Amino acid sequence: MVLRTLLAAALLLAAPLLPANPAGAAPAAKAGPVALACTGYVALTYDDGPNAQYTRALLTALRSAGARATFFDLGSRVQQQPQVTREVVQAGMWVGNHSWSHPYLTNLGAAAVARELGDTQNAIRGATGQAPTLFRPPYGATNATVQAEARKLGLTQVTWSVDSQDWNGASTDAIVRAATGASAGGIVLMHAGYQTTVDAVPRIVQGLAARNLCPGRIDGSGRVVAP
Structure with missing residues (x-):
């Protein structure tokens, strides 16, 4: 008994001292990209939601990777699935306007463009309590009329600098290569409708972090900044 006690004491003295965890404190979160190491930011964006299957899967993947993203949603789909859009905001993501249909x-006149954007603003505001400030024209197709109607609603037009081609059948590997090749300030186009895109999330975040880049937020001027 005495020998066991002496051995236990010796092991205790030899053990490294660890910082105490305050009473009731939550366990430390799993380490993600270190914000202080970021030398630039890249915006991860997902179009055409909400999609009940893939939007939720994207949220899970993004949260697990410690990343935030912008979802450009269709008003008609928000109307059908407002709860999914609410979950996007509740997860700390941002929601933008991607037109109604x-x-x-x-190809539309000013009045029709105004309806497409205005009805979507109303649907997203109704679902989340927040009106979008960002707008992405479908197919990236825009002109002076589209931009003028967007400005009337206080919307900043956002396109992209990197097309992941997920909509065109790109593999997860190809999506990762495209997204991780983005430069600081880049905006990556992806879609909330493919398992390959969901699977790419952790590798995209890791690949960007290896270059000291982190997922960022698109501000009111269209620049990519710290979230």
């Missing part, structure tokens, strides 16, 4: 807005 995904038309080529450049």
Whole structure:
């Protein structure tokens, strides 16, 4: 008994001292990209939601990776699935306007463009309590009329600098290569409708972190900044 007690004491003295965890404190969160190491930011964006299956899967993947993203949603789908859009905001993501029905807005007159954008603003505000400040024209198709109607609603037009081609059948590997090749200030186009895109999330965040880049937020001037 005495020998066991002496051995236990010796092991205790040899053990490294660890910082005490305050009473009731939550366990430390799993380490993600270190914000202080970021030399630039890249915006991860997902179009055409909400999608009950893939939007939720994206939220899970993004949260697990410690990343935030912008979801450009269609008003018609927000109307059908407002709860999914609420979950996007509750998860700390941002929601932008992607029109009501995904038309080529450049083929429409001013009144029709105004309805596409205005009805979507109302649907997202109704679902989340917040009106979007960002707008992405479907297909990236825009003109002076589209931009003028967007400005009337206080919307900043956002397109992209990197197309992941997930909509065109790109593999997860190809999506990761495209997204991680983005430069600081870049905006990556992806979509909330593919398992390959969901699977790419952790590798995208890791690949950006290896270059000291972190997922960022698109501000009111269209620049990518710290979240």
